[in-house]
Amino acid sequence: MKRAKAHVLEPFDDVNTDYIISGRYKFKISDMKELAKYVFEDIQPGFYKKVKAGDYVVAGENFGCGSSREQAPWAIKKAGISAVLAKSFARIFFRNAFNIGLCLVECDTSGIDNGDIISLDLKKEAVFNHTKGERIKTVPIPGLMRRFLGNGGAIEHFKKYGDFKIEA
């Protein structure tokens, strides 16, 4: 993925789905593109306006904890974010993101500062911090998840194969 800006979240750990997209908007707005305008609004007002297509979101432990709302990964994806990098992810959010084709990468994010220019290479399993000249190792993404991403999400994967196709 291309070089782009890292947006480091504050708070860093336990960014829950209410922080990603508040229930106030989730129930009112069903157009995901419109919903994306309110992404991270309760913790970082004006976040959407600061983001350029291709940018990365960077966080700490347990990113995406809380509710099962799929609007959370949708709002991040539709805001133009290419991937979320975090030390760890909550499980429902993890599944949801890959199911809709949003890339998540587990890695040690503690050395990335807000505004650093970074890029992600899934093949090399690494994040490159161009501002700091560092290479960060990433946890490999499970095979099924990579296939979902490659096909643009789980539904598209299903349309193509008619089934899970995970054994092998």
Place this chain on the structure above:
Amino acid sequence: MGRTIAEKILSAHAGRALKAGDIGICKVDFCFGQDGTSSLIIDSFKKSGKRKIFDPAKFYMVIDHSAPSPNIGVSEIHKKMREFAARTGAGLYDAGCGVCHVVIPEMGHVKPGSLILGADSHTCTYGALNALSAGVGSTDLAITLISGKNWFKVPESVKIEVNGYLKKGVYSKDIILFIIGDMGSGGCTYNSVEFYGDTIKGLSVDARLTISNMAVEMGAKFGVMEADAKVRSFLRQTAKVRGGVNAVTADKDARYIKKKSYNVSGLEPMVAKPHAVENVSTVNKIRNVKIDEALIGTCTNGRLEDMAIAAKILKKHKVNKRVRCIVSPASVSIFEEAAKKGYIRTFIEAECVVISPGCGPCAGTHEGILADGEAAISSANRNFKGRMGNPNSFIYLASPATVAASAVEGKIADPRNHL
């Protein structure tokens, strides 16, 4: 090597032996969505090009998160759900039926040993009935509607033993708040938690459901317990489940990645402070925090036993003048029972606001949104910033007894002075 409850149930549903770490395709016995997630389920399902649900009897939608609808946007979602149910034959529990996690076990959709998916994070609730149940997102649920199956990574298991006698005024809510405080909000991420011990055995099914409900607040995928005589009696009498019960137990030599043991004999009433569930304290350390709203209800603590405890406290004193005390029995049958037993009359006489069964105030959709700077004490499971509809407000979580006592005093209060 022995197997855990999660390994056994997932293996049975995959048709092959699975162990922790394996990925398997498993048949799903029951699945559902609510009005915050069903619109996207329907969209994903339609996108797949399929017209038929794998088995309409095994999929329900519950209108509970904003019910009855507070605005046009939600009304359109509800309409879409009703039309989808009519077209596909899927089940529907419409506005007023109650909160999904209370209605679904009551209506007999949960059996021990079954595998259940819900598009709601607190689906782990049914673990108290020895079922493996997990929350998923909308597209995940749509995959199950298409295929009747889903993929599961078999989780590692954590064994938690709870022993000791609860003191008067201390409840299962206090136990789980204490455990989450100890484990942390990510302490059991992607794990299946198995709860054991004499204290758990001594709890009613209502009280056990509170504990399993909150397993997700420490990151767990499942929060499961053994099925005993109390579970069998709940299934027979309340849920009207016919036929035998296939209870699943873990083997003696099952492998756990973590084992924890708690003695709760000295446990005090607990409160989770803003803005994280793991941020717990004993009630006595934060007494005197003023509150503006009190909420008794939700999928965590809106069952009959919770109504009884709240009514006992509110029978003696009215709600403090500066507090709105909202009571929402979590299902229509609980509402009916609470009315029969006189609890609803007690709430009205104590000047509570009794509202129809649903999630509204807890999910921050309507019926009790806080103003800037206001504080609420709630019997719910989540106190994230903005959860009750306003990011500039403060939410404290506690047992129904502590919530009722606080409503009376107008500040966070020890329920033991009211029992």
